[in-house]
Amino acid sequence: MWDEAILDAVFAQSDVGLHVLDTDLRIVRVNAVALGSLGFQAERMVGLPAAEAYAPVGVRVDGTVLHEVLATGRPVIERLITSRPPADPQSRRVFSVSAHRLEDHAGHVLGVVVTSTNVTERERAQDRLRLLHSARERIGSSLDVERTARELVDVTVPDFADWAVVALTDAVMQGKEPGLQGQDSIPLLRCAAAGSAGGDIPVPEAGAILLPGVFGDALSATASSIMSGTGGRDAGTGIAAPLAVRGQLFGAVVFHRRAGAEPYGADDLDLVDGMAARTVTCLENALRFTREHIVMTALQSWPLRQEQVTQRAVEVAQRHRSGGRGAGSWFDVIPLPGARVALVVGQVEHARLSTVATMSRLRTAVNSLTTLDLDPHELLARLHATTLRLAAEQDGPSDGGVPTASCTVAVHDPVGGRLDIARAGRSLFVVVHPDGTVDTEPVDDGPLLGAEGPPFACSSHFLPEGSVLCLASAAASVDDGPSTAAVVNALVHPERTPEAMADDVDRLLAPDRVLVVARTRHLPPSELAQWTVPFDFSAVATARSHVESCLRQWGHPADPFTATLVASELVTNAIRYGAAPITLRLIADPSVSAGLICEVSDAGAAAPHLRHARAVDEGGRGLLICATVAENWGVRYADDGKTVWAEI
Structure with missing residues (x-):
């Protein structure tokens, strides 16, 4: 009597779905919570095999697991299954299911009881968290705006959307500062990246102009918004969001789910806002890098080559790959009075935010100091004082410490072939004579500019006409870079031009290093x-x-x-x-x-x-x-x- 009363109370009052099956896995009893979550009536289910009863709602009953519970008595705990109720086929529901064996007082097996708890909201929240974590991990792996847009599409399709389009303004696509967002209009947008879950969904090509209608009737200036249908496509749902920060519009993104898929909800708006914020931060970083890279390249290529002025003393070939990491590397070929020429290679150590500015100021200082006709080691001593002044002007330790730099200065006089060298820090310097003899250490390494200070290593040589000089900025570490033998092998070819030798040496060096190859001449x-x-x-x-x-x-x-x-x-x-x-x-x-x-x-x-x-x-x-x-x-x-x- 008590057992029946307790059982009736559990079935009537429990907020957990209860499904009682016999040993043949036929439904014996189902409580109201289970019926409500599935959208069925009891008379339509009792007596039917479980696999047949639950098939209309998209639930696949694993008979093997239930028979194992009946045979062994070991329960199955919190296994997740999904279903789609007949009344709302677009909505996917997730249940946490557990199965336990039923026995009488004598230990005879009566069947199995299955409990089910609706955990749809919990799983949706976890899915959103996983997607947001994936966005933070995968978006922004490079400092390229188009690749950043592609990463947003790859993260969201197909897990979050059936298709997605990321569009950027013309200014952003060109690496320029984004404009301020207008109140009533959207600037011209171009497709930066698009993707779909299947080939039957057409998406715009990269670079295509996108009309504002793709992003709904009105794109919100601050947050994402849900829209029904997208750009004349099937009648699904979509979410459009601006890619904007501090009033500057970088572009917009739209996600779409086709008809029949679960529609977007209010919780999805928060997720889209989070992914858009991550994307626009990465776009802002990429644009900042692009602008600094343009400035760096302009500074490193200044001044223009002085072939006509310096070719009487040396025949020069110069190399610098601006795609490298060496924002602080520079070279100069500077004409001096008396038909002489100065070859300069330098590098600001420990790249940081002020590296480009420091490099530019040191380079300007070198060009100014050469007008004083100083010996190379005297020039480095004054350049060291300039570096110390730059260090004193730093705002604080947040910029990564005081600047230091390596610099090699070689002055060649075509009258007599005298070569005066001075070096601060370390660098690649090789001299190859016309007879094939090689000097791989024409000058010792010296202290860094801005560090220990003078005296700096210096030496003088008298070179025959046709000697080859090879200077390159310092490698990232002592062991980083080609062997000296490989560099010498590229230079010991008197019949080749400096341009051809520079090509061979450049292929041996890392992209962050600058290179100067010069063949000496004497005045006739x-x-x-x-x-x-x-x-x-x-x-x-x-x-x-x-x-x-x-x-x-x-x-x-x-x-x-x-x-x-x-x-x-x-x-x-x-x-x-x-x-x-x-x-x-x-x-x-x-x-x-x-x-x-x-x-x-x-x-x-x-x-x-x-x-x-x-x-x-x-x-x-x-x-x-x-x-x-x-x-x-x-x-x-x-x-x-x-x-x-x-x-x-």
Whole structure:
């Protein structure tokens, strides 16, 4: 009596669906909760085999599992099954099902009782969480706007939508700053990515212009919205969402489910807003990277190559692949007075947000310091001071620490073939002589700019004409990069051009490294003449005579009066204020019409400077005259004296 009362109470009052089956798996009794969740009446189910009774609602009864419960007595706990009620076939319901064996007091098997709990909302919530987690993991794997759009489509189709379209504004597609979102209009949108769950669903091609109707009658400016039907397609449901942040519109996305599928609900809007927020953050990062990459590439390619000015001293080939990670790497080929040329390769260490700016400022400093005609190690010492100033200007440690940099400076003089080298940090530097001999360490590694500071490693060499210099920025680590033997093998080919050798070496280097390959040249006799001038004022007239006869012999178009005037004034100053020996040198400059360089060297260390003589003064006008009639003038110092030069 008590047993029957308890059983009736459980069936009548329990909020769990109860299904009682006999040993033949026929339905004996079903409570109201189970009937309501399935949309059936009791008289239509009792007496039927379970597989037959539940088939109309899309539930597949696994008879093997139930027979095993009957045979062994081991229950089945919380197995998930799905169904679609006849009254609402578009709605998918999920039940957690458990099965237990029924026995009488004597232990005889009577059947099996199956309990079912509707866990549809719980499973939907977990599905949304899984999808949102997948979106955070998979969207934004690259800094490319179109790939980011494709990742959003791949994450959502087919698990969340039967088809999806991501459209971006023209500005975003071109890597530009997105415009502000209008109140009443949507800017021109182009398809960035689209995908469908089956071939029977047409989607627009990438780059196609999409009309606003694809995203409903009105695209919300702040959140996603549900729409019925999408762009004239089948009468399913869709969700359109803007890809916008801080009032800037990057684009829009639409998801669609075909007719017969479960329609979108309010909870799906929150999921779409989360995925859209993740996508627009990644798009913003990608655009920022694109803009910085454009700036970096522009800075690294500045200034333009100086082939015409520098090819008298070296034949140069340069390589830089802007797709690499080396935002702080740079190279320069800088013409210097006296037909010399400076080869510079540098790299800002430990890339961070300010790397491009630091590289640009250091590069500008190098170009400015070369106008002072400093020795390479002196130039690096002053560049080190500049790096320290940049470090002092950093806002704080949030930028990743103070900047440091490696830099190699090599100055080649085509008169005599002298090569002066100085190096801060480490880099690739190989010298190959015309006879095939190789110097893989022409200069030692030095301290980094902005770190320990001077003195920096330096050395001097005299190279025969046709020697090959190979400079490249430092590798990421000591072990990262090609072997020295592989680099040398690409350079030991005197019959090949520097461009061909640079191609071979470039293939050996990582994309983040810059490369300069140069073959040295010496000035021919038709462009160079020099004389030793006696340390006596009477030698000034002889110097003028040498200049006149040299210009006639060369057939040089420079004005003889201007050339002799400059030469006589520089020689006079060397005799008056300098020390023996004195050397007068003329260098023809074929790159400039009527170009001529006049140099006077002496052993004195006194620094020449312009004076503005008074009308009654008998002297003091030499450098002023030179500065007036010459295009440019200057002085450079060496261990054994100085050289004053003027470009005519």
